[in-house]
Amino acid sequence: MSKFYARRRLSIAAALTGVIASVGLFNATTASAALPTPVSAATARSYLATLDVRTENRTGYSRDLFPHWITQSGTCNTRETVLKRDGSGVVTDSSCAATSGSWYSPYDGATWSAASDVDIDHLVPLAEAWDSGASAWTTSRRQSFANDLTRPQLLAVTDNVNQSKGDQDPATWMPSRTAYRCTYVRAWVQVKYYYDLSVDSAEKSALTNYLASC
Numbered sequence: 001m002s003k004f005y006a007r008r009r010l011s012i013a014a015a016l017t018g019v020i021a022s023v024g025l026f027n028a029t030t031a032s033a034a035l036p037t038p039v040s041a042a043t044a045r046s047y048l049a050t051l052d053v054r055t056e057n058r059t060g061y062s063r064d065l066f067p068h069w070i071t072q073s074g075t076c077n078t079r080e081t082v083l084k085r086d087g088s089g090v091v092t093d094s095s096c097a098a099t100s101g102s103w104y105s106p107y108d109g110a111t112w113s114a115a116s117d118v119d120i121d122h123l124v125p126l127a128e129a130w131d132s133g134a135s136a137w138t139t140s141r142r143q144s145f146a147n148d149l150t151r152p153q154l155l156a157v158t159d160n161v162n163q164s165k166g167d168q169d170p171a172t173w174m175p176s177r178t179a180y181r182c183t184y185v186r187a188w189v190q191v192k193y194y195y196d197l198s199v200d201s202a203e204k205s206a207l208t209n210y211l212a213s214c
Contacts, residue, residue, distance in 0.1 A: 034086050035106075035123075038152045038186035041214035047193035048207055054198040056131035066126045067139065068146035078147040078154070082120045085149075086156035105158040106183070107165075107175040112158065119162035121155050122146065123184070124191045127167035132197040151194055152187035170210065171202040182214040 039047070069077045076084070076096035083098045084090045090101030098115040105112070112118055126134075126146060134142055148154065165173050170188060174181050185207055192199065199207065 035155045035183075035187065036150065036152045038183060039190045041182065041186055041211055044186040044189040044214075045208075045211050048189050048199075048204065048211065051189075051192060051204070052198040053201055053204055054132070056128075056198075056200050057135070058127060058131050060135060061127055061130045063126055065130070065139065065142055066134075066146040067143040068122075068126075070143065070147050072147070072149070078149070079120045081149065082154050082156055083115055083118065087115075103156050105156070105161065106180045107157045107161050107177060109177050110158050110161075117159055118156050119159040121157045121162045121165065123153050123155060123187050124197070125165075125167040125169075128169055129195070129197060132192070132199065133195070134197065145195060148191075151191050153191050169200075169203045169206070171200075171206040174210070181210055185210040186214065 038044070069079045071077050072081045074096065075094070076092075080092065080096045080098065083101075083103070084092065087098065087101040087103045091099050093099050101113070101115070103112045103115070103118045104110075105118070107121075122129075126142075129142075129145060134145065137145075145153070161176075170185055175184055189207060189211070191197075
C-alpha cells in the first residue's frame with residue numbers, strides 16, 4: 001500500500017473516531033472550549049509510525065518567517081481568539097483585548113486572572129516545524145501553521161512555562177503536570193502528521209515511550 005493511501009485510511013479512521021467521541025462528549029466540550037481534542041493514543045501511534053525520521057536542520061530559521069497572530073474575526077487576532085476560547089468568564093474591550101477572566105494552564109496546573117500572565121503556546125514550536133520540514137513551505141503555509149485553530153496546536157498556558165519550553169521537543173521537555181502528558185504527545189503527533197513534518201530519532205523514541213503508557 002502506498003504512503004498516500006495509508007495516510008488517507010488513517011485520516012478517515014481518525015475522523016470516524018472523532019465523530020463517535022463527540023457524541024458522548026458533546027455536553028462536556030460545549031461547556032468549556034479549549035484545545036481541540038487530539039486523536040486517540042492508538043491513532044497517534046499509527047500516525048507516528050508513518051512519519052519520516054530525519055536529522056533536524058535550523059539553517060535560515062527566523063520567527064518572522066511564520067506570520068502569526070493574524071486577524072481571525074472582526075478585531076480579534078489569533079492570540080485573542082485563543083484567550084477567549086481557553087479562558088473562563090473572559091471579558092474583552094472594543095479592540096478584543098481581554099480585560100478580565102481566568103485561565104487554567106494544563107501544563108503546570110496554575111490559574112491566572114490576568115491575560116498578561118498567559119502565553120499562547122505553539123504546541124509544536126515554530127522553530128521545530130522549520131527544522132522538520134517547514135523550511136520548504138510557502139509563507140502562506142507557515143502562516144496557516146502558526147495560526148491553526150483547527151488542529152490541537154495552540155493553547156493558553158503560563159507565560160514562564162511556555163518560555164522555559166522554548167523550541168524543545170518531547171525528548172527534552174514535557175509538561176510538569178503528568179496528567180496532561182498523554183494529551184500533549186497525542187496532539188504533537190497529530191500536528192506533525194497533518195503537516196507532514198518529520199521527527200528526529202530522539203523525538204520519535206520519546207513519543208513512542210509516552211504513547212505506550214497512554
